[in-house]
Amino acid sequence: MQIDETAPSLETLTLLRTQAVPQIALGEFKEVGGTSLAKNINVRGSTLRAPGGGNFADFLKRSFQSELVAAGTYAASSTTAITGTLEESRATEDMAKGYASLGATMAVSRDGTTVFSKRYRAETRWRSDFIGAIAIPEAFRQYNGLYSQLVRTVFADPEFIAALKK
Amino acid sequence: MQQVIWPRVRSVIGLTRLAVGMLAACTLAAMSPAHAAKWFVDSALGDVKAEEKVQPATPKPVQILFEFQRDGSPNPRATKQVKPWAFDAIKQSGTFSEVVETPASDGAVLSIRFNNVVKKEEIDKAKKDGFRAGLGFGLFGGVVATDHYVVTFDYVPATGAKPITTTVNHALHMKFGKKDVEIPGFEVKNVQAAVETVVRQAMARGVNNIASDPGFPK
Numbered sequence: 001m002q003i004d005e006t007a008p009s010l011e012t013l014t015l016l017r018t019q020a021v022p023q024i025a026l027g028e029f030k031e032v033g034g035t036s037l038a039k040n041i042n043v044r045g046s047t048l049r050a051p052g053g054g055n056f057a058d059f060l061k062r063s064f065q066s067e068l069v070a071a072g073t074y075a076a077s078s079t080t081a082i083t084g085t086l087e088e089s090r091a092t093e094d095m096a097k098g099y100a101s102l103g104a105t106m107a108v109s110r111d112g113t114t115v116f117s118k119r120y121r122a123e124t125r126w127r128s129d130f131i132g133a134i135a136i137p138e139a140f141r142q143y144n145g146l147y148s149q150l151v152r153t154v155f156a157d158p159e160f161i162a163a164l165k166k
Numbered sequence: 167m168q169q170v171i172w173p174r175v176r177s178v179i180g181l182t183r184l185a186v187g188m189l190a191a192c193t194l195a196a197m198s199p200a201h202a203a204k205w206f207v208d209s210a211l212g213d214v215k216a217e218e219k220v221q222p223a224t225p226k227p228v229q230i231l232f233e234f235q236r237d238g239s240p241n242p243r244a245t246k247q248v249k250p251w252a253f254d255a256i257k258q259s260g261t262f263s264e265v266v267e268t269p270a271s272d273g274a275v276l277s278i279r280f281n282n283v284v285k286k287e288e289i290d291k292a293k294k295d296g297f298r299a300g301l302g303f304g305l306f307g308g309v310v311a312t313d314h315y316v317v318t319f320d321y322v323p324a325t326g327a328k329p330i331t332t333t334v335n336h337a338l339h340m341k342f343g344k345k346d347v348e349i350p351g352f353e354v355k356n357v358q359a360a361v362e363t364v365v366r367q368a369m370a371r372g373v374n375n376i377a378s379d380p381g382f383p384k
């Protein structure tokens with residue numbers, strides 16, 4: 001199964017517009033150490049994959065892009081760019097409860113020089129089920145939802161916004 | 167036909183999916199048309215009547231942010247399936263001059279959260295009834311499952327403006343096997359028609375509520 005694009009949210013759009021975030025580009029998004037960290041998420045033998053044969057760092061970039069485009073603050077030519085390193089990506093469940101987490105160090109660069117970086121995390125817990133047909137898609141759905149949650153966490157951080165506006 | 171369209175919408179519905187899944191595991195090969203699942207759209211909401219319809223004199227463009235949720239958390243797969251139906255319904259309302267996903271010229275945004283609310287006690291009952299009905303091939307029992315939807319509309323006329331908010335409740339019922347109960351809704355031919363009708367009615371009602379607000383640009 002392939003992970004689905006997350007929908008832009010009013011909360012993130014409002015954060016970007018009301019804080020007058022300037023036009024931003026997106027730079028490199030990679031997995032920690034350049035390894036293939038969590039190319040797939042496996043739950044009870046079923047696999048969730050990133051789209052187009054890519055990895056989940058690419059997917060995180062797409063999630064940022066989706067929110068920036070919706071807010072009208074994405075410009076590929078901007079000298080201010082966001083880059084990311086995916087460091088944590090997992091989903092587990094034990095037929096009774098589930099847990100998924102996503103963690104990345106997000107950085108702001110200006111003219112190619114990093115001016116700010118900070119680690120951000122998003123996590124979720126849910127009640128799982130002994131029926132695989134229910135438990136597996138629910139675990140994937142919960143993991144999928146972490147991407148928009150992580151993007152919102154980053155744009156809700158005043159330090160990150162200040163770095164974008166400097 | 168139902169087998170063909172079912173995969174397209176099965177992840178949209180929560181409780182009914184669960185009940186059908188339970189009984190399908192037991193009856194897939196033996197289920198006769200007489201005992202196939204029947205779908206009902208709850209009749210409490212209904213369509214927006216002509217006399218209720220509010221039409222702005224000068225419709226303005228709007229950017230739509232649409233998300234299908236399950237118990238308040240995102241369901242991206244269902245969002246992808248349902249969004250085209252929601253957009254069509256909003257366009258057909260005539261409330262806005264343009265309905266887009268990118269920023270509208272004046273910054274107006276309509277956020278729609280289509281939340282499928284799952285009630286634990288109903289899930290447990292649907293599982294139990296679904297399993298029992300499945301074992302009897304629908305001849306010695308049945309299951310009625312209801313999917314509840316709470317649809318929240320937030321319209322922001324311009325960046326920084328106070329939002330206009332309205333909430334619409336809707337429901338979808340599924341009946342299988344011998345279950346002699348009255349369903350508070352009208353039957354539709356299949357699950358796709360059921361979900362499309364729920365979405366269309368909820369969109370029409372929500373957008374009309376927003377347009378009826380004194381703060382909505384006329």
